Amino acid sequence: MDWRPGEPLQLETDRFRLRSLTPADATITYVSWWNDPEVQAGLNFPARGWDRQRAIRHISQFNNQTGFHLGIFCKDTDRMIGFFAAFPDPQSKVAKTNIVIGEKDYWGKNVVQEVRARMLSFLFEVMGMEKVKGEIQGRNYPSIFNYKAMGFTCEGVLRSDIPRFDGGRTDVFIFGLLRDEWEALKAPAHD
Amino acid sequence: MADAGLQTARQLLAAVLEMEVADIADDAGIGGLTGWDSLAHMRLIMALEAHMGAPLSPGNVVAIGSLQDIATVLAGGELSVTGF
Incomplete structure (x- = not known):
């Protein structure tokens, strides 16, 4: 793979292109996901009230080395439908990830699994x-x-661990996948 | 009694997935039913909570993955969180 740490990253799946976002990608659509109560509820946040400048600051904090913020673009239309964030720690060799599908007509369309599978290979x-x-x-x-x-594997449930954005408290579920588990899972595809 | 619980689970899952009850096998689970996707899973948990009149336990929320699991939860059981 022709990529060096710190450089913008681009990956592809059958249907989607993932690439590091730049300030120019802080479009009205991108900003709207941060201000959509339904989208943000999945992250346990209320609508953020962001403007374009706030979104640009968010995008600019990722260094394409220990933090990635990749837009998910449809290959056939170049429409951005969401983003994938990954935080690989070179010391522990553990990566945290998060994904948001902002365009609701793509909910339930297996985007998450297709995109995450590609990111797992990269990570x-x-x-x-x-x-x-x-x-x-x-x-x-x-x-x-x-997941x-x-x-x-669900490695644990932290019961009533954090405040809910709309009151009360909520659980946190921890899911993990080890390298050997991933290799075993992908093995059948290479038979 | 166990058969009745399984049949209730089958009816609930069939309604969520908009399938015929008879098309849901005893060993049905995530990955084996094409209609059981992420949004259907959300509808399933919400339907279960509505049916039972109470929120599911955190463990059951994360562990449900098959028809048998649904029957267990309907019977008041607690599923194993890890190991699936």
Whole structure:
């Protein structure tokens, strides 16, 4: 793979192109996801009230080395439908990831699994991670489904661990996938 | 009694997935039913909570992955969180 740490990253799946976002990608659509109560509820946040400048500051904090913020673009239309964030720690060799599908007509269309599978390959094979994990804050049932369907193990439930954005408290679910588990899961595809 | 619980689970899952009850096998689970996607899973958990009149436990929320699991939860059981 022709990529060096710190350089913008571009990856592809069958349907989507993932690439490091730049300030120019802080479009009205991108900003709208941060201000959409339904989208943000999945992250246990209320609508953020961001403007374009706030979105640019967010995009600019990722260094394409220990933090990636990749837009998810449809290959056929170049429409951006969401983003994938990954934080590989070179010391522990554990990467945290998060994904948001902002365009609701793509919910339930298997985007998360297709995109995450490509990112897993990058994180394990190129970044040398030994584990990839995700934390689900709140009862984000579609996210729980996607982790389960991809073979992640629920390593723990932190009961009533954080305040809910709309009052009360909520659980945090920790999902993890080890390198050898990932290699075993992908093995059948190479038979 | 166990058969009745499984049949209730089958009816609930069939309604969520908009399938015929008879098309849901005893060993149905995530990955084996094409309609069981992320949004269907959300509808399933919400339907279960509505049916039972109470939120599911955190463990059951994360562990449900099959028809048998649904029957267990409907019967008041607690699923194993890890190991799936």
